[in-house]
Amino acid sequence: MVRKPARTVAPARAAVPDLGALLAEVAKGDHDAFAAVYDAVAGPVLGLVRSVLRDPAQSEEVAQEVLLDVWRQAARYRPERGSAMAWVMTMAHRRAVDRVRSAQASSDRERRAALLDRTPPFDEVTEQVETRLEREQVRRCVGSLTPRQRESVTLAYYRGLTYREVAQLLSLPLGTVKTRLRDGLIRLRDCLGVTG
Numbered sequence: 001m002v003r004k005p006a007r008t009v010a011p012a013r014a015a016v017p018d019l020g021a022l023l024a025e026v027a028k029g030d031h032d033a034f035a036a037v038y039d040a041v042a043g044p045v046l047g048l049v050r051s052v053l054r055d056p057a058q059s060e061e062v063a064q065e066v067l068l069d070v071w072r073q074a075a076r077y078r079p080e081r082g083s084a085m086a087w088v089m090t091m092a093h094r095r096a097v098d099r100v101r102s103a104q105a106s107s108d109r110e111r112r113a114a115l116l117d118r119t120p121p122f123d124e125v126t127e128q129v130e131t132r133l134e135r136e137q138v139r140r141c142v143g144s145l146t147p148r149q150r151e152s153v154t155l156a157y158y159r160g161l162t163y164r165e166v167a168q169l170l171s172l173p174l175g176t177v178k179t180r181l182r183d184g185l186i187r188l189r190d191c192l193g194v195t196g
Contacts, residue, residue, distance in 0.1 A: 019084030141191035149184030
């Protein structure tokens with residue numbers, strides 16, 4: 001008796017779910033459809049996110065955010081623009097890249113803050129030297145005024161008198177005092193190198 005070779009039976013393949021149809025049901029609020037979508041995409045999403053972030057804890061967190069986005073945004077999926085898996089993976093990639101950028105921005109802020117902490121304290125000696133040099137320059141420039149301009153500027157700006165009080169004290173018309181002060185201030189500005 002001749003025996004026929006035994007036929008091997010291929011294991012039954014699990015039916016690949018139609019993610020596009022499932023997303024349409026998820027958009028309607030179908031929890032069972034979401035469970036099926038979750039089972040189909042959770043592994044690939046985590047793998048993609050982990051390849052971008054490299055940190056397991058952050059990867060799990062971002063993958064969870066992506067799956068939450070799938071639940072919330074299922075109505076936005078458009079089959080004519082590509083496959084459902086591509087849509088989900090694009091969201092995952094964007095979310096992972098956003099996390100990397102956010103972490104980089106945070107690191108940059110911390111680095112700048114650390115640099116600010118290391119700036120030297122206020123240098124009082126330098127400030128005193130600069131103030132003294134400015135005073136000497138002002139004295140020199142006041143000395144370059146005509147005697148009448150210097151007298152008017154000194155009374156108005158160093159003694160704090162009003163223009164009217166300067167005019168009364170010098171027995172001059174108010175307009176003359178204003179002219180002397182204006183001309184004196186212009187010469188001071190030019191001498192001090194003040195622009196504007």
